[in-house]
Amino acid sequence: MKNFLIFFSFLLIFSACEQKNEQKINERASINNQKSKKNNFGIILHGGAGTILKEHMSDSLEVAYKEILEKAIRTGYEILENNGSSLEAIAATIKIMEDSPLFNAGKGAVFTHHDTNELDASVMVGNTQDAGAISGVTRIKNPIDLAIKVMTDSPHVMLSGEGAEQFASEKGIELVDPSYFFTENRFKSLQRIKDSEKTELDHDGKTALVSPGQNDSKFGTVGAAALDKHGNLAAGTSTGGMTNKKWNRIGDAPIIGAGTYANNATCAVSSTGWGEFFIRAVVAHDISALMEYKGLTLKEASEEVIQKKVPSLGETAVLLPLTKRAIW
Amino acid sequence: MKNFLIFFSFLLIFSACEQKNEQKINERASINNQKSKKNNFGIILHGGAGTILKEHMSDSLEVAYKEILEKAIRTGYEILENNGSSLEAIAATIKIMEDSPLFNAGKGAVFTHHDTNELDASVMVGNTQDAGAISGVTRIKNPIDLAIKVMTDSPHVMLSGEGAEQFASEKGIELVDPSYFFTENRFKSLQRIKDSEKTELDHDGKTALVSPGQNDSKFGTVGAAALDKHGNLAAGTSTGGMTNKKWNRIGDAPIIGAGTYANNATCAVSSTGWGEFFIRAVVAHDISALMEYKGLTLKEASEEVIQKKVPSLGETAVLLPLTKRAIW
Numbered sequence: 001m002k003n004f005l006i007f008f009s010f011l012l013i014f015s016a017c018e019q020k021n022e023q024k025i026n027e028r029a030s031i032n033n034q035k036s037k038k039n040n041f042g043i044i045l046h047g048g049a050g051t052i053l054k055e056h057m058s059d060s061l062e063v064a065y066k067e068i069l070e071k072a073i074r075t076g077y078e079i080l081e082n083n084g085s086s087l088e089a090i091a092a093t094i095k096i097m098e099d100s101p102l103f104n105a106g107k108g109a110v111f112t113h114h115d116t117n118e119l120d121a122s123v124m125v126g127n128t129q130d131a132g133a134i135s136g137v138t139r140i141k142n143p144i145d146l147a148i149k150v151m152t153d154s155p156h157v158m159l160s161g162e163g164a165e166q167f168a169s170e171k172g173i174e175l176v177d178p179s180y181f182f183t184e185n186r187f188k189s190l191q192r193i194k195d196s197e198k199t200e201l202d203h204d205g206k207t208a209l210v211s212p213g214q215n216d217s218k219f220g221t222v223g224a225a226a227l228d229k230h231g232n233l234a235a236g237t238s239t240g241g242m243t244n245k246k247w248n249r250i251g252d253a254p255i256i257g258a259g260t261y262a263n264n265a266t267c268a269v270s271s272t273g274w275g276e277f278f279i280r281a282v283v284a285h286d287i288s289a290l291m292e293y294k295g296l297t298l299k300e301a302s303e304e305v306i307q308k309k310v311p312s313l314g315e316t317a318v319l320l321p322l323t324k325r326a327i328w
Numbered sequence: 329m330k331n332f333l334i335f336f337s338f339l340l341i342f343s344a345c346e347q348k349n350e351q352k353i354n355e356r357a358s359i360n361n362q363k364s365k366k367n368n369f370g371i372i373l374h375g376g377a378g379t380i381l382k383e384h385m386s387d388s389l390e391v392a393y394k395e396i397l398e399k400a401i402r403t404g405y406e407i408l409e410n411n412g413s414s415l416e417a418i419a420a421t422i423k424i425m426e427d428s429p430l431f432n433a434g435k436g437a438v439f440t441h442h443d444t445n446e447l448d449a450s451v452m453v454g455n456t457q458d459a460g461a462i463s464g465v466t467r468i469k470n471p472i473d474l475a476i477k478v479m480t481d482s483p484h485v486m487l488s489g490e491g492a493e494q495f496a497s498e499k500g501i502e503l504v505d506p507s508y509f510f511t512e513n514r515f516k517s518l519q520r521i522k523d524s525e526k527t528e529l530d531h532d533g534k535t536a537l538v539s540p541g542q543n544d545s546k547f548g549t550v551g552a553a554a555l556d557k558h559g560n561l562a563a564g565t566s567t568g569g570m571t572n573k574k575w576n577r578i579g580d581a582p583i584i585g586a587g588t589y590a591n592n593a594t595c596a597v598s599s600t601g602w603g604e605f606f607i608r609a610v611v612a613h614d615i616s617a618l619m620e621y622k623g624l625t626l627k628e629a630s631e632e633v634i635q636k637k638v639p640s641l642g643e644t645a646v647l648l649p650l651t652k653r654a655i656w
Contacts, residue, residue: 124608129641131608135578136488156577157604160464161489163576248491249484250463257585257610276485280452280459282585285610289617313457 043076043089043226045069046272047103065102072096076226086226086234086268087125087148094144094236097222101183104220106142109181109240111190117181119240120254121147122158126233126262133158133254138181139165141174144238147254149173157256161248186243193244221253223270225262235260235268235284242275251275257285266291267298273310281310371404371417371554373397374600375431393430400424404554414554414562414596415453415476422472422564425550429511432548434470437509437568439518445509447568448582449475450486454561454592461486461582467493467503472566474501475582485584489576514571521572549581551598553590563588563596563612570603579603585613594619595626601638609638 047069076093080086098106109117121143122133132151135158140146149171150159159167168175221239228234237260239253252258252275259275261284262268269284278284283305290301375397404421408414426434437445449471450461460479463486468474477499478487487495496503549567556562565588567581580586580603587603589612590596597612606612611633618629 129608154575155604156575157607158578158583160576160578163574167575246491247482247484247495248488250486250488255486255583255585256607257583257613261610276483279485279584280457282589282610282613285585285613286617289614289621293617293621 040231041080041086041227041229043073043080043086043093043224045073045076045093045097045222045224046270047097047220047222068096068100068102072224076224080226080228083229085230086228086232087123089226089228090123090224090234090236091144091148093224093226094222094238095142098142098144098238101185103222104186104240105222105238106240107181108183108186108220110186110220110243112241113190113194113244113246115187115190116178117240118245118248119143119181119238120251121236121238122254122256122260123147123151123236124234124256124260124262124268125151126235126264126268127231129263131157131256131260133256133260134164135160135250135254136248137161137164137168138178139175140168141176141180144236146173147236147238158254160250181240186240189243197244221259221272223253223260223272225268225270227268231264233262233264233268235262235270237270237272239272252278252283255279257282259284261285261288263288263292267301277310277313280313281305283310368559369408369414369555369557371401371408371414371421371552373401373404373421373425373550373552374598375425375548375550396424396428396430400552404552408554408556411557413558414556414560415451417554417556418451418552418562418564419472419476421552421554422550422566423470426470426472426566429513431550432514432568433550433566434568435509436511436514436548438514438548438571440569441518441522441572441574443515443518444506445568446573446576447471447509447566448579449564449566450582450584450588451475451479451564452562452584452588452590452596453479454563454590454596455559457591459485459584459588461584461588462492463488463578463582464576465489465492465496466506466509468496469502469504469508472564475564475566477501486582488578509568514568517571525572549587549600551581551588551600553596553598555596559592561590561592561596563590563598565598565600567600580606580611583607585610587612589613589616591616591620595629605638605641608641609633611638 047065072093075096076089079089079092097103101108104110106119109119112118116138118136118138119140120135122131123144124131130151132147132149134140134143134146134150137143137146146164146168150156150167153171154167165175221237223235223237225233225235237253239251241249241251252271258279260270266288269287271278271283286305286309287301290296290304291298296304375393400421403424404417407417407420425431429436432438434447437447440446444466446464446466447468448463450459451472452459458479460475460477462468462471462474462478465471465474474492474496478484478495481499482495493503549565551563551565553561553563565581567579569577569579580599586599586607588598594616597615599606599611614633614637615629618624618632619626624632
């Protein structure tokens with residue numbers, strides 16, 4: 001289990017895939033020791049692609065990360081083992097990460113330019129392809145719960161801001177005071193970026209938000225994907241977005257097809273990376289489409305999208321290093 | 329020209345496609361009389377799938393619709409004819425519809441449950457696959473302009489609400505008082521739906537927003553797609569969303585991959601319909617993916633998505649009639 005957890009913490013993108021063709025399946029893509037279809041289940045998670053940088057990682061912090069990751073994945077795994085649904089499993093797994101200050105989601109969400117925390121999340125299930133998403137909420141303790149509630153209890157897929165919080169209030173989802181999301185570490189990260197902005201030139205109006213010092217906190221999204229014993233896939237993603245984000249920016253995490261996608265015919269995907277590129281490349285759906293229409297394996301489809309298609313949109317210097325951390 | 333315009337007003341979904349294979353191309357999909365690649369250009373538009381119902385259409389209103397549609401398409405066409413870009417063409421075309429009270433976008437946007445107007449828009453260009461989108465703005469006269477500005481002048485793809493308006497203000501985009509969007513007709517539609525809600529049972533919490541009386545104003549999104557003489561595609565979509573929408577609902581119009589998608593290798597798509605289903609089916613990107621990965625023609629890909637994949641998600645009674653109005 002230990003090796004898995006170290007690897008999970010560096011995930012860029014992942015998928016869970018039904019074992020229709022054993023030769024094609026990526027064995028590392030799920031914790032799955034059962035051979036029969038009935039017992040073919042598994043769960044994977046990521047805690048973001050850039051939160052953990054070696055130079056910032058003390059031994060005690062590494063232990064803390066591993067403990068939460070292990071708790072999160074074991075919780076989801078046990079739900080699946082006990083015949084729970086993939087949706088229940090990913091929700092429980094993601095909530096544990098949302099409740100920890102270590103990840104850029106829920107409690108540990110990064111700060112916006114205006115010293116606030118704006119949370120996004122989405123979820124999709126592979127059997128019905130039902131989906132739910134929220135963006136820009138500031139008072140929701142567990143955004144993944146609200147995304148699920150949007151899916152199950154509203155006629156909509158995506159709600160945002162105060163309206164989403166009003167819906168949450170009507171549906172009994174836990175709201176907290178915005179101060180709940182204050183963490184010293186994230187607040188200091190924001191101040192460092194603001195300070196660096198003051199001294200850096202912004203030649204084209206596009207680079208101010210992407211200074212090297214910011215990469216540490218750009219990619220800390222959390223997510224999980226699971227396959228349950230009933231053969232159903234589900235994926236979910238939750239994030240605080242980008243440190244110092246302005247103008248109520250929405251990244252890929254709450255966008256169905258970009259940050260999250262699930263289809264029983266192909267795969268379940270939760271992605272984390274530079275959201276703008278992931279939206280333009282429709283990353284999560286594109287992996288599924290390559291499998292469904294071109295017959296690629298999960299590994300081939302993921303490589304095609306992450307190593308070729310996303311970098312072809314530009315900014316390869318940022319995106320290419322992350323592909324080395326991808327799992328398939 | 330007249331026949332084209334009548335047809336355009338009933339579009340559900342459309343694409344413009346480079347003529348790589350003349351046998352495969354749908355000749356009705358663009359206004360294009362030139363055979364050489366250099367002069368191969370065209371533009372198409374839609375004014376929503378449900379705004380015009382025969383029983384509500386007087387002769388004078390029909391004339392008014394046709395006049396605006398003709399002005400919109402001619403304006404975009406002339407830009408392309410004079411070597412303008414596909415982006416410039418769709419922007420000019422969409423702005424004319426946004427400035428008219430006849431369409432559910434810009435000036436004629438429908439009302440939310442709270443008597444406000446919340447506007448969404450998105451744009452994508454096929455050569456670089458750059459994209460921009462906004463959601464939930466209440467003071468932007470021409471949302472398509474702001475979506476383009478997000479694409480060209482920000483590091484982001486999607487901004488929302490007050491933050492998007494702040495960005496607009498910084499970039500010189502025209503803001504108006506929210507009262508600009510008041511139209512008697514749309515306000516009455518809202519009151520009718522609210523009245524019907526009071527008398528209708530809402531058994532499962534999902535049907536209150538989808539009463540039959542509402543279909544008239546659910547689908548009035550506008551959009552355009554164009555191919556310019558440089559071989560570049562672009563698509564854009566703009567909407568006021570769903571009458572009586574609550575909780576800051578976001579539909580498919582501002583979602584890249586669902587409401588709008590453009591890729592020079594395949595097609596440009598702007599869609600209108602029941603947004604929730606279009607998000608879950610990742611409609612615009614799926615048409616492109618079927619062409620790119622499975623080798624389908626534009627017609628085949630559109631039929632596959634609209635006649636099979638979207639209906640397979642449910643609510644076929646709502647979606648199937650619209651497929652009869654699709655163009656390819």
